[in-house]
Amino acid sequence: MSTRNSSAPAANAAEPAADAAALRRSVAAGAVGVFVHWFDWAAYAYLAGTVATVFFPAEDSTTGLLAVFGVFAVSFGIRPIGALVFGPLGDRIGRKRTLSLVIFMMSGATLTIGLLPGYDAIGIAAPILLVVLRLIQGFAAGGEFGSAASFLAESAPRRRRGFGVSWLEVGSLLGFLAGSFVFLLLSAGLDEAQLTSWGWRVPFLVAAPLGVIGFVIRNKIEDTPEYRALEAGGTVPSSPARELLRSHKRELLQAAGLMAAMHVPFYAVLTYLVTYETDHLGHSADSAALLSTVISLLGLVLVPLFGRLSDRVGRKPVFVAATAALLVLSTPAFLLMRTGLAGTWAAGLLLGAILAAILGTYAVWSAEIFPTRTRQSGLSVAYNVTAALFAGTVPYLMTVLISATGSTLVPGPYLMVFAVGGLVAALSLKETAGCALLRPEDIGEDVREDVRAAPAERASA
Incomplete structure (x- = not known):
């Protein structure tokens, strides 16, 4: 009897530590994708002028800049399509799989942009490929928030759920700040010729290993208890989008x-x-x-x-x-x-x-x-x-x-x-x-x- 009594406090003391460790793992898995996304977003926005010079004809700089922002807008426009694909997909195959898939797509497209030859090297193929890659990024980004927010909400302890899910936006702010900081370093350390020649590629190449780390973290996590309960009960929805629009x-x-x-x-x-x-x-x-x-x-x-x-x-x-x-x-x-x-x-x-x-x-x-x-x-x-x-x-x-x-x-x-x-x-x-x-x-x-x-x-x- 005394053995059981003495071990009970130790077990109870271990519960908050285990709970905190689980929350940290969940936060890392959920927030890393939004960090990568916003890092890329900030880098592209701040480097818009340089990207215009590299990927669009030099005869009209204003037209080139407008084209770059047009590509930026298109990546926003395609996000609802990504949402319509990855949202129902996550309700059918799980949060973990869509989390891994969207960060793999985003990071792969970001890395490819960093390696993409400019207009002077491959002509019209350069801006076309840039558009395609930004579309892939926007499509994948359409699945990031829903996957990450669902995962964090379902993984966090009930009494700390607001705190856990709030780290999704901390990841966004950190990504935005990191992208801005890298641009500041590039602007201070490189002249215009160096920035146009190779410096603009640095943020996109840096984002790729961050995405790989995020993919590894997300691939190792378990799916949420709530989603596993649906699987165990055989109640995973076959058409969640239709159910959403019909009943919710x-x-x-x-x-x-x-x-x-x-x-x-x-x-x-x-x-x-x-x-x-x-x-x-x-x-x-x-x-x-x-x-x-x-x-x-x-x-x-x-x-x-x-x-x-x-x-x-x-x-x-x-x-x-x-x-x-x-x-x-x-x-x-x-x-x-x-x-x-x-x-x-x-x-x-x-x-x-x-x-x-x-x-x-x-x-x-x-x-x-x-x-x-x-x-x-x-x-x-x-x-x-x-x-x-x-x-x-x-x-x-x-x-x-x-x-x-x-x-x-x-x-x-x-x-x-x-x-x-x-x-x-x-x-x-x-x-x-x-x-x-x-x-x-x-x-x-x-x-x-x-x-x-x-x-x-x-x-x-």
Whole structure:
């Protein structure tokens, strides 16, 4: 009896350590893909001028630059198609397999871009191949978020699920910062000729081994307990996309509302704000880039804290407070920017903190509103359709609207519109923090009781 009593505390003490180790493995597997994706995204965006010189005829530099950004836009446009393929595929064959497949495709295309000969070497084949490779990257990226968010939500302990899933966005911010940092090093260390000759290839070649590491990590993990429960019970859906559209249209629209309220401030604050500062406020490019970097660093700290807070007080209070703050403070923030550099920094950091609260909660809340049978399909479609419609269009629409109205306050009301959409979606949703992800509709009555109980046992850890 005494032996059992003495061993029990040791076993109980080991449970949190095992739980923390499992969470770290899950976070690494889930976040590595978004890191690689955003690293590539930042590198391509910052090197757009150089890529235009390498891959498009030199007679018209403006046309070449427009072509590069056109290729950039096309990679966004194809993501919903990738979502429609990889989302249902993940619900049919598992999260692990789609996680491995999408990072293999993204990294392979990125490596090939880094090795691709330019226009001077192979002529028109160069821009054609660039377009094809960017399409492959965009297609694979359409499956990244849904796979990773489903995997993290289903792998994290129930009471720490918000914290676990929030690291998906930490991976995004880290990838964005890493891509920016590599560009800064290249710009400082190489002259224009070196950058055009070979320097532009470095970020794409660096991303390839990162992708290999991610592939190895993802290939070694087990699939999630929830998905294994579907397999054990023989209830893996044969047509999850049809099931999603037939039975979960409401959830799909709600998730889209949450995600649109994330996409627009993300691109407005972290990408468009740099252009806004230089073009409309008269600040230097160095100052604008520094503020963007500081906002990203702030997000690295705040996003997991807001994810953890949502575990404690609920998804709804955190997300509703954040979108309400975005609604009330967006226009005053852009008014504050007019007062000078100090006002711009104060407003930028305020908007960055609001964005961090949204980033810390939207993904886990979206994951929790879908049943396991259609979770990856729902997340993939909602995320990528809203990204294609609202994310990549932010800089273009801001430029057009400011030109048409003559008012530099346009970004404020534009953010307010999507804050309202996010609020409507959030207020229509029930609180889901701490909920079981495996629902009665996911598993038939003939499933063994031990399979049925597995997620509940894991949640108590």
